[in-house]
Amino acid sequence: MAKRAAPEVNAGSMADIAFLLLIFFLVTTTIEKDKGILRSLPPIDDSEVEPPIIKQKNLFTILVNRQDRLFVEEEDMDIKDLREAAIDFLDNGGGVNAEGESCDYCQGKKDPASSDHPDKAIITLKHDRETSYGRYIEVQNELVAAYNFLRNREAQRLFGNRYPNVDNVFQAMLDEKEKNQFNKDEKLNADIQRIKEMYPLKLSEAEPDKS
Numbered sequence: 001m002a003k004r005a006a007p008e009v010n011a012g013s014m015a016d017i018a019f020l021l022l023i024f025f026l027v028t029t030t031i032e033k034d035k036g037i038l039r040s041l042p043p044i045d046d047s048e049v050e051p052p053i054i055k056q057k058n059l060f061t062i063l064v065n066r067q068d069r070l071f072v073e074e075e076d077m078d079i080k081d082l083r084e085a086a087i088d089f090l091d092n093g094g095g096v097n098a099e100g101e102s103c104d105y106c107q108g109k110k111d112p113a114s115s116d117h118p119d120k121a122i123i124t125l126k127h128d129r130e131t132s133y134g135r136y137i138e139v140q141n142e143l144v145a146a147y148n149f150l151r152n153r154e155a156q157r158l159f160g161n162r163y164p165n166v167d168n169v170f171q172a173m174l175d176e177k178e179k180n181q182f183n184k185d186e187k188l189n190a191d192i193q194r195i196k197e198m199y200p201l202k203l204s205e206a207e208p209d210k211s
Contacts (some may be wrong), residue, residue, distance in 0.1 A: 025170045058115050060123045064139055067129035079138055086146035089114060090121050090199060105154060105198065118150075118199045126206040143203060150199045159191060 057168025062082075063071040070077050074083055095116025103117050115121035123143055127136055 002111055014188050017071055054122065055116070055120075057094075057113055058120045058122060060086065060115070060121065062123065062125045062139065062143075064125075064127040064131045064135055068130040068132050068135040070135075070139065079135075082139065082142040083146045083149070086143055087149060088121060089123070090118055090146060092121070093117060095120075105157075122202045122204055122205060124147065124204040127208050129208045131208070144201075151195045155191075155195050156197055158194075 002144055030032040063074075065071070066131065071081065072080055072082065086106060090108075091106050092111055093103035093111045093116075094108070094112050094114050097117040097119040101117075106118065108114075125143070127139075133205050137188065183188035
């Protein structure tokens with residue numbers, strides 16, 4: 001009796017199914033992008049003009065040592081108090097800016113021993129090479145939160161409910177830049193630029209200690 005040949009499996013359709021599944025996963029899968037701290041580095045200045053002299057009272061010095069201890073103006077401080085201390089410094093308004101204008105929107109104590117104007121106020125951060133990354137990010141977040149608090153306050157005062165949270169507006173603009181899309185809302189851009197000029201982010205980072 002002749003042996004029957006084993007039936008062959010038609011695998012042609014399997015390749016089509018596998019190809020369709022591959023396309024499906026490529027289209028639907030979201031690839032997360034790692035994001036760091038957003039900072040715009042200043043352009044290289046080739047001019048020979050000497051930088052202006054910065055008064056010590058316009059500098060808010062912060063040091064994070066190798067044990068992750070935080071020192072503000074050479075005094076030990078808890079991380080939970082850093083944001084309020086930075087706000088008090090930035091919003092002091094105890095003098096005038098480079099144009100000789102006082103800060104009429106500042107709500108600080110106007111202490112003559114603290115910063116003259118938000119345009120002159122500089123926060124300088126220094127850390128040790130052995131400072132933990134987590135503590136460094138904590139400090140950065142608190143400082144940026146201080147700027148955002150003041151910017152949100154002025155956005156509410158000037159524009160009311162039009163911009164209930166300027167943080168979201170800034171983030172929307174950053175998202176637009178990441179997508180390489182041009183934001184055509186000129187009014188929005190002008191309002192945001194106005195707020196940023198009232199409290200410019202002047203955060204300087206010194207070289208970490210090698211020892």
